[in-house]
Amino acid sequence: MGLVRADEHIHKAVATRVRRRVLTMIHNSKSSHIGSSFSSVDLLVVLYNGVLRIDSARPDWPDRDRFVLSKGHGCAALYAVLAERGFFPLEWLDTFYQNGSRLPGHATHTYLPGVEVSTGSLGHGLSIACGMALAAKRDGKSYRVFALLSDGECDEGSTWEAVLFASHHRLDNLIAIVDYNKIQSLGRVEEVINLEPFAEKWRSFGWAVREIDGHDILEIENTLTQVPFEAGRPSCVIAHTVKGKGVSFMEDKLLWHYRSPQGEEYEAALAELEAQR
Amino acid sequence: MRTAFIETLFELAQEDERITLIVGDLGFGVVTPFMEHLPKQFVNAGVAEQNMTGLAVGMALSGKIVFTYSIANFPTLRCLEQVRNDVCYHNANVKIVAVGGGMAYGSLGISHHATEDIAIMRALPNMVVVAPGDPVEARLATRAVADWDGPCYLRLGRDGEPAVHSCDPEFRLGRAITVRDGGDLTLIATGSLLAEAVAAADALARRGIHARMLSMPTIKPLDTEAVLNAARDTPAIITVEEHSVVGGLGGAVAEVLMESDVRPVAFKRIGLNDTFSSKVGDQEYLRSTYCLDAKGILQTIESTLGLV
Numbered sequence: 174m175g176l177v178r179a180d181e182h183i184h185k186a187v188a189t190r191v192r193r194r195v196l197t198m199i200h201n202s203k204s205s206h207i208g209s210s211f212s213s214v215d216l217l218v219v220l221y222n223g224v225l226r227i228d229s230a231r232p233d234w235p236d237r238d239r240f241v242l243s244k245g246h247g248c249a250a251l252y253a254v255l256a257e258r259g260f261f262p263l264e265w266l267d268t269f270y271q272n273g274s275r276l277p278g279h280a281t282h283t284y285l286p287g288v289e290v291s292t293g294s295l296g297h298g299l300s301i302a303c304g305m306a307l308a309a310k311r312d313g314k315s316y317r318v319f320a321l322l323s324d325g326e327c328d329e330g331s332t333w334e335a336v337l338f339a340s341h342h343r344l345d346n347l348i349a350i351v352d353y354n355k356i357q358s359l360g361r362v363e364e365v366i367n368l369e370p371f372a373e374k375w376r377s378f379g380w381a382v383r384e385i386d387g388h389d390i391l392e393i394e395n396t397l398t399q400v401p402f403e404a405g406r407p408s409c410v411i412a413h414t415v416k417g418k419g420v421s422f423m424e425d426k427l428l429w430h431y432r433s434p435q436g437e438e439y440e441a442a443l444a445e446l447e448a449q450r
Numbered sequence: 451m452r453t454a455f456i457e458t459l460f461e462l463a464q465e466d467e468r469i470t471l472i473v474g475d476l477g478f479g480v481v482t483p484f485m486e487h488l489p490k491q492f493v494n495a496g497v498a499e500q501n502m503t504g505l506a507v508g509m510a511l512s513g514k515i516v517f518t519y520s521i522a523n524f525p526t527l528r529c530l531e532q533v534r535n536d537v538c539y540h541n542a543n544v545k546i547v548a549v550g551g552g553m554a555y556g557s558l559g560i561s562h563h564a565t566e567d568i569a570i571m572r573a574l575p576n577m578v579v580v581a582p583g584d585p586v587e588a589r590l591a592t593r594a595v596a597d598w599d600g601p602c603y604l605r606l607g608r609d610g611e612p613a614v615h616s617c618d619p620e621f622r623l624g625r626a627i628t629v630r631d632g633g634d635l636t637l638i639a640t641g642s643l644l645a646e647a648v649a650a651a652d653a654l655a656r657r658g659i660h661a662r663m664l665s666m667p668t669i670k671p672l673d674t675e676a677v678l679n680a681a682r683d684t685p686a687i688i689t690v691e692e693h694s695v696v697g698g699l700g701g702a703v704a705e706v707l708m709e710s711d712v713r714p715v716a717f718k719r720i721g722l723n724d725t726f727s728s729k730v731g732d733q734e735y736l737r738s739t740y741c742l743d744a745k746g747i748l749q750t751i752e753s754t755l756g757l758v
Contacts, residue, residue: 282540289511290511290536290540291535291539291540292535293535294531294535296500297504297531297532297536298504299504300500300501300503300504300505300507300508300532300536301504301505301507301508301511301536302508303501303504303505303508304504304505304506304507304508304510304511304512305508305509305511305512306508307493307505307508307509308508308509308512308513308514309512311490312512312513318508330500331500331501331504334496334498334500334501335501335504335505337498337501338495338496338498338501338505341496
């Protein structure tokens with residue numbers, strides 16, 4: 174089932190709005206991880222607006238699809254998407270990182286409706302997602318579990334423990350999406366710990382794998398609405414993304430894993446995103 | 451103790467299908483009946499404790515009561531961050547069960563001795579820490595942690611520990627069990643060293659020195675009332691554990707005492723003195739070597755009380 178073009182425009186508009194919100198959140202808080210947040214915005218927007226079976230009025234609805242942000246440092250994008258989707262007031266985004274806020278710099282479930290699990294240390298999320306998926310299978314529930322991973326956290330042994338487990342237990346209600354933006358904390362993935370041949374690794378571990386452009390709204394939706402790709406196998410979506418996507422001077426730059434846009438940089442970034450409206 | 455645990459868990463799991471046992475590829479011959487009769491409530495996570503613990507949290511957040519099971523430090527220290535961030539921070543209904551607390555695995559060496567686990571688990575917010583003293587307590591503790599809605603660490607011995615209690619004592623999480631009363635000193639023991647501590651108390655009694663003998667199966671939350679009563683009623687408090695003296699039962703008791711206005715005249719922590727149990731031998735030999743058998747405990751009590 175294809176996405177009609179009108180929806181694509183809507184999703185794109187939401188994605189641009191989310192990027193603006195993320196930019197302002199990270200600017201105001203003088204915090205890091207704008208590149209990591211921007212690379213996953215399009216994936217999150219499509220997930221929360223066309224894929225996940227959720228109800229913002231009932232964040233604890235037992236049959237909801239689960240979403241685990243395993244790359245907890247990309248939480249600014251998740252917070253903005255959740256607020257856009259009505260899980261909590263948009264004004265809360267202004268408190269990101271602030272004293273007394275509900276929104277810390279890594280995803281937290283504690284005071285925030287819609288955040289399933291708290292993350293921040295890499296390599297934890299996929300295991301928790303496996304547990305949710307296995308519980309659904311055993312209880313005969315139809316909900317799916319989506320986990321968004323960074324490429325860097327695929328260095329973690331625990332990630333591969335979960336990858337092994339999921340296929341052994343035929344968890345076809347589990348979908349791992351890797352935000353493969355090719356840059357990790359201290360360098361390019363291929364220079365730090367090369368993951369290639371990445372898709373082949375997941376396939377050889379028993380997953381059904383698809384590689385997509387993680388910024389192509391249509392392709393994202395067409396892919397994520399077709400899960401499971403194969404009955405009896407967990408699905409892996411390797412989303413080829415660009416770190417810092419959306420602001421030209423941030424794109425594909427390691428610097429923007431850390432740097433917080435201030436002064437003219439902030440103004441220039443904002444102007445670029447305004448122009449995309 | 452592990453038999454008491456698994457038999458009790460098997461009974462509970464037959465009554466409550468939410469109970470799920472996840473093992474880290476250990477429990478040969480022990481978990482077999484559970485595995486065969488309740489396959490939908492059993493998972494072997496393989497030799498992958500980090501994933502085992504994350505899985506447990508995912509299942510617990512989906513409504514299950516999950517027990518993870520492995521030996522010594524594997525379900526605790528090997529996956530400590532999953533225990534902290536995933537189990538404890540989410541206040542998930544996960545019970546971590548370690549078989550072989552202390553030096554129960556004897557000649558297998560220090561990789562298989564859990565001698566800092568109590569201190570480390572005790573430091574984690576939301577975690578309840580339980581180390582039963584004999585198979586009777588192990589059975590009661592298993593029921594108690596299953597009923598508790600939140601994270602627990604259940605530290606068991608191995609197998610073949612003598613029963614200290616001849617009938618079921620009243621067992622409540624956070625409450626000491628008075629094995630016998632006495633006014634000359636208080637001995638507080640946790641875990642399977644309880645039997646050795648009781649034997650030391652017997653030897654003292656034969657000399658007319660009467661110890662209040664407390665079993666302290668719950669190290670966190672600690673029964674502060676029992677500790678403070680001991681400080682009021684007896685001149686000395688001596689703690690006994692098959693664990694480092696750093697941060698375990700002795701540390702927990704000392705914390706309570708130092709923050710109170712009642713202090714015993716004498717206080718001593720008996721345990722491993724901040725050392726690895728690196729000598730080679732079975733549990734009995736190692737206890738003797740590190741002065742943790744009844745004889746060694748007795749000698750330390752005597753020197754603490756100035757009886758020698």
